[in-house]
Amino acid sequence: MNTETFEPKIVGFLCNWCSYRAADLAGTARIKYQPNVRIIRVMCSGRVDPTFVLKALALGADGVMIAGCHPGECHYLEQNYKAMRRFRMLQHTLRSFGVEEDRVRLQWASAAEGVQLAAAINDMIEKVRALGPLNWSGKYTENGEVEAAIERLAEEHAEAMEVPA
């Protein structure tokens, strides 16, 4: 790391119906939050494949936020519960990778919760800032193995999930 102050980079996956609208609302209401989060719109938090999170971290993100509608308010009825289940499994995986828990966060934010979403983003940024850079991609690059490692992960995952005919 150079001497510059560390600005964490966080990728946010926000569901189209609640959380992305909460981000819109934060904007309309001019609620300031730190600019370290870069948002990707997905239709539902249930769309967030754990590999998205791993990919973001592998490409250099220091943290990932997944945000969706509150339980019971999902536009697709219950898919945020599926996001929640998946998130728990992902946390387990990340722990075994040695990735700190605060780097990946699941956040509920309804379309009316611009203030809450902004506060959650700030809170997460502070936590990740305290943890310092993840520099996952850097570590892989030193081994010259980024591509291979990611591919291998996907393959292992696919093999593990293979259902015998």
Next chain:
Amino acid sequence: MTERVGVYVCHCGSNIAGQVDVEDLAKWAGEELEGVVVARDYKFMCSSLGQELIEEDIKNEGLTRVVVGACSPHLHEKTFRRACSNAGLNPYLCQMASLREQVSWVTTDKDLANTKARALISGAVHRVQLQEELEATEVPVNPNTLVVGAGIAGIQASLELADAGYQVYLVEREPSIGGHMAQFDKTFPTLDCAACILTPRMSDVGQHPNINLLSYSEVEEVSGYVGNFHARLRKKARYINEEDCTGCGICIEKCPKKVIDDIFEAGMGYRKAVYRPFPQAVPKFPVIDTENCIYFERGTCKACEKFCPTDAIDFEQKDTFLDIDVGNIILATGYDLFDARKIPQYGYGRLANVFTNLEFERLCNAAGPTEGKIVMRDGVTQPESVAIVHCVGSRDVRFNTHCSAVCCMAAMKFGHLVMEKTGAEVYSFYIDLRPNQKGYEEFYNRLLEEGMHFIRGRVAEVTDAARQPGEEGKLIVQAEDTLLGMQRRIPVDMVILMSGLESRSDAHDVAVKFGISCSMAGWFTERHPKLAPVATMTDGIFIAGTCQGPKDIPASVSQGAAASASVQAMITCGTVEIEPIVATIHEENCSGCRICNNLCPFNAIDFNEEKMVSVINQALCKGCGTCVAACPAQAISGAHFSNEQIFSEIEGLLFDVVSGNGSKAAEPAKDSVPA
């Protein structure tokens, strides 16, 4: 990369340009980002001149992809998609970056704002090159409509649709239509009699050639999608043949079994085991209540059958099912009342002369059990003093935090009726009075003039334990009068609890059945709280009345009419466009594990037993993408949100770190990268 991308950065006046260096951003995008052939900034991209800029470039520069850095896509995505399509470019090849809502309006530091703006533009440029042409599909709209619930909101919706010439299936689970309004005596603030205004509308429904009224029926299953729903209705057995019954009522007269009427009379009166909830019931056919009928209990009696002049009684009748096709559905399923027993200190169910609001409505009603005489539980004594307790189970963190919206006015109506009919003193205990519609404040002033006592304070308890002289034999209402700043004990003869409105106990099941969402409290969620109050997130399903939240009769009627208008717009249009954002299963990759099958809440995924693969019904798919994320074989792809597109967007967003450490990350469109 062979795509030719145009990048357009909007100033939005000074909304974006005030915080982000838009010229530099456009220049940077043109120079640094791969695939970008045109990069411009413009004052207002959404203006017709701004749109023309895009259209011209598509034609002259041969753009194959467009990125607009402006406001949120929820605002202007449609605008820019239309511009693309005007110039002959598929609208789904356009991507927006939310520079205003996500950068300029929320960021204080200008340098950091510039970096974030670059990231968002870079993400969009990366992603857009992998976007695919999509076509919205057009499907016809079936002109028939299903209305569920025949209270005043459902009645209004049905009549307006039927009058417009469209066929309506009106389903009501009780034996008669009318809903809660049929139980009321007077309506506030005009004090016209509820039955006088409701029953003509009820008979209109009963006689309307375009309304297929299915009372004592419920919706079993719903499938399909906007314009093309299929519903299976269960017509519960009445044990009375509707073709033969003339509604003469002799069976009711001759039935020897009398039971307490818990539903329509709120436990205040009796009905027979074969009954019609009330004399003006629509339809007129009675129902045999098998739980209480002597024949169903012991196998003998059949008095009704013996006396029926048209042999309409049929003890062998079974539930029947009706399958219907409709284009739209209006849900007007109403509310339940809060159970006042949950607040034991108010004494309901323990102290005889504590009544609920619904019981009092029946007591007041000229067609009710006391023929409109306001008397205590002994059935003869008139009360000399009455206390009305507001907000029972509403505005209470222990039960419901919402305001039930109608109780203040109903309490004033009760106060007026009590004073008019008995001359008793009336004390109303309120937290806040909310007479906030047309004519309501005037009604409140009228009650003040009539001498109703308003005491601001939530009631602590209602007790029969006398402590002071004058309290013996009375119910004592204890509350802190927060205007006087003192405790008050008021001895009264009768207490009326204004039980709040709650969502139906089965609202969550109904929401799941129809594929709409409801809040934690069970109120159905509208598409937009202000701009789309009767539509839901599920196209073709509308809500009206108190199933959406507590409201009074005028508001319920307005919503019924509004829902009907929305449905008519769909029918008149004749066809509806379906967003092409759906998932597709690639058969050759599907292992048939069926993990996805149970994930879909819309039952859009079927299993093809022959081929041993799962198949998505695109008409049912709403495009959430949960199955795409779950497929272990990555055999499912989600249109417009494919893995490649999202991976590429991540890579673009992290442009500064990806290039920073020298590792140009994964080439997106490789075969090995999941679909």
